[in-house]
Amino acid sequence: MDDKSEQDLNRRHAAKMAKKKAAREKILATKTIEKGLLIVHTGKGKGKSTAAIGLAIRCIGNGMKVGIVQFVKGAWKTGERKILEEYSDLCVVKAMGEGFSWETQDRQRDLAAARSAWAVATKMMTDKSFDIIILDELNIVLRYKNLPLQEILETIKNKRAMLHVVITGRNAADELIEIADIVTEMTQIKHPFRDGVKAQRGIEF
Amino acid sequence: MDDKSEQDLNRRHAAKMAKKKAAREKILATKTIEKGLLIVHTGKGKGKSTAAIGLAIRCIGNGMKVGIVQFVKGAWKTGERKILEEYSDLCVVKAMGEGFSWETQDRQRDLAAARSAWAVATKMMTDKSFDIIILDELNIVLRYKNLPLQEILETIKNKRAMLHVVITGRNAADELIEIADIVTEMTQIKHPFRDGVKAQRGIEF
Numbered sequence: 001m002d003d004k005s006e007q008d009l010n011r012r013h014a015a016k017m018a019k020k021k022a023a024r025e026k027i028l029a030t031k032t033i034e035k036g037l038l039i040v041h042t043g044k045g046k047g048k049s050t051a052a053i054g055l056a057i058r059c060i061g062n063g064m065k066v067g068i069v070q071f072v073k074g075a076w077k078t079g080e081r082k083i084l085e086e087y088s089d090l091c092v093v094k095a096m097g098e099g100f101s102w103e104t105q106d107r108q109r110d111l112a113a114a115r116s117a118w119a120v121a122t123k124m125m126t127d128k129s130f131d132i133i134i135l136d137e138l139n140i141v142l143r144y145k146n147l148p149l150q151e152i153l154e155t156i157k158n159k160r161a162m163l164h165v166v167i168t169g170r171n172a173a174d175e176l177i178e179i180a181d182i183v184t185e186m187t188q189i190k191h192p193f194r195d196g197v198k199a200q201r202g203i204e205f
Numbered sequence: 206m207d208d209k210s211e212q213d214l215n216r217r218h219a220a221k222m223a224k225k226k227a228a229r230e231k232i233l234a235t236k237t238i239e240k241g242l243l244i245v246h247t248g249k250g251k252g253k254s255t256a257a258i259g260l261a262i263r264c265i266g267n268g269m270k271v272g273i274v275q276f277v278k279g280a281w282k283t284g285e286r287k288i289l290e291e292y293s294d295l296c297v298v299k300a301m302g303e304g305f306s307w308e309t310q311d312r313q314r315d316l317a318a319a320r321s322a323w324a325v326a327t328k329m330m331t332d333k334s335f336d337i338i339i340l341d342e343l344n345i346v347l348r349y350k351n352l353p354l355q356e357i358l359e360t361i362k363n364k365r366a367m368l369h370v371v372i373t374g375r376n377a378a379d380e381l382i383e384i385a386d387i388v389t390e391m392t393q394i395k396h397p398f399r400d401g402v403k404a405q406r407g408i409e410f
Contacts, residue, residue, distance in 0.1 A: 050259035061284030079266035
C-alpha cells in the first residue's frame with residue numbers, strides 16, 4: 001500500500017470509529033435500570049460453571065458477598081475451591097448434593113440431597129448479606145425432576161430485587177429461560193475427549 | 206404414587222445408572238493422551254473472558270503459572286484484576302493493546318499496540334515457567350486484521366507441547382477453530398441491555 005492510500009484508510013477508519021462511538025454512547029445513555037439479575041449458563045459446551053467462578057471472583061474483587069450452592073457434589077474442582085476458600089469472609093461455598101446420579105445410583109438419596117441443597121439455597125437468598133448467589137448445576141437437578149420446577153421458579157421470581165442469582169447446568173427449563181435476564185448457551189463446537197485426550201489438571205480439575 | 210411403584214421406580218433408576226456408569230468408565234479408559242490444549246471461547250454471548258478468568262483461578266489453585274495478555278485494554282475489569290494481582294507469583298497479567306477501536310479511533314495506534322501485545326505473548330509462550338497463556342480478545346485483533354493471521358497461527362501451532370493456550374473474543378477465524386482442541390461458542394439467548402438495564406458492579410465490571 002502506498003503512503004497516500006494508507007493515510008486515506010487511516011482517515012476513513014477514524015471517521016467510522018467516531019461514528020460508532022457516538023452510536024454506542026447514545027444507546028448506553030438509555031440504560032439506567034439497576035437490578036439484581038437472573039443469569040443462566042446452559043448448553044452442552046464447557047464454561048458454564050467456569051464462567052460462574054469468574055463471576056464469583058469479579059464480585060469478590062468488588063467486595064461483594066458471594067454464596068455458592070453446589071447441587072452436584074464434586075462439580076467444582078480442587079483448583080477453584082482452594083482459591084475461593086481464601087476469601088471465606090466474602091464467599092460461602094456449600095457443597096451439597098450427592099455425586100452425579102450414575103455415581104449414587106440411588107434415586108431416594110438424590111431426592112433427599114436435592115431437597116437439602118435447596119433449603120440451603122433459599123436460606124442464602126433471604127440472607128441480606130449476600131449480593132450474589134450461584135446455584136451450580138441446579139438445571140440438572142430440575143431436569144431429573146429431583147425438585148419441583150414450579151416451587152423453584154416461584155422462589156426465584158420472588159427473590160430480593162437487588163440480589164443476583166446465577167444458575168448453571170445443561171438443559172435449562174424453558175420456564176427458567178423465560179424469567180431470566182441474561183441467558184448464555186455454551187455450545188460445544190469441539191471437544192478433545194473425542195480424540196482420546198484425558199481430563200487435565202487446571203483445565204478439567 | 207404408591208409404595209410398590211415408587212420402589213419399582215427406584216430399582217429401575219439404580220439399574221439404569223449402573224449401566225450408565227459402566228459405559229462412562231469404558232469411554233474414560235480410552236482417554237490417555239496428555240497435552241497442552243488450544244482452547245477457544247468465541248460467540249456473541251457473555252462469558253468468554255469470564256470463563257477464561259475461571260480457568261486462570263482453577264490453574265492458580267493447582268499451583269500452575271498463568272500468563273494473561275489482554276489485547277484490548279480495559280477488557281478485564283477491576284474486580285478480577287484485584288484478585289489475580291494477589292497471586293502475582295503464579296499469575297502475570299499484561300494489559301497491552303489500546304481501548305476498543307471506537308475509543309482510539311486511530312488505526313496506526315491500534316496496529317502498533319497489537320504488535321507490541323503479540324511480542325509479549327510470544328515471549329510468554331517460549332518462557333517455560335508458564336503452564337497456561339490466556340490471549341484475551343486476540344480474536345478481535347485478528348478480525349480487524351491488526352495482526353497477520355498466518356503468522357499468529359504458525360506460532361500457536363508450534364507452541365510447546367504441554368502449554369495450554371486460551372484465546373477469547375467473538376468471530377474466531379475458521380483457521381483457528383480448525384487447529385483448536387476445545388472450542389466453545391457462547392451464544393447470547395437473552396441480554397438485559399435490550400431492556401434498559403445498565404452494566405452493573407460484579408457482573409459487568
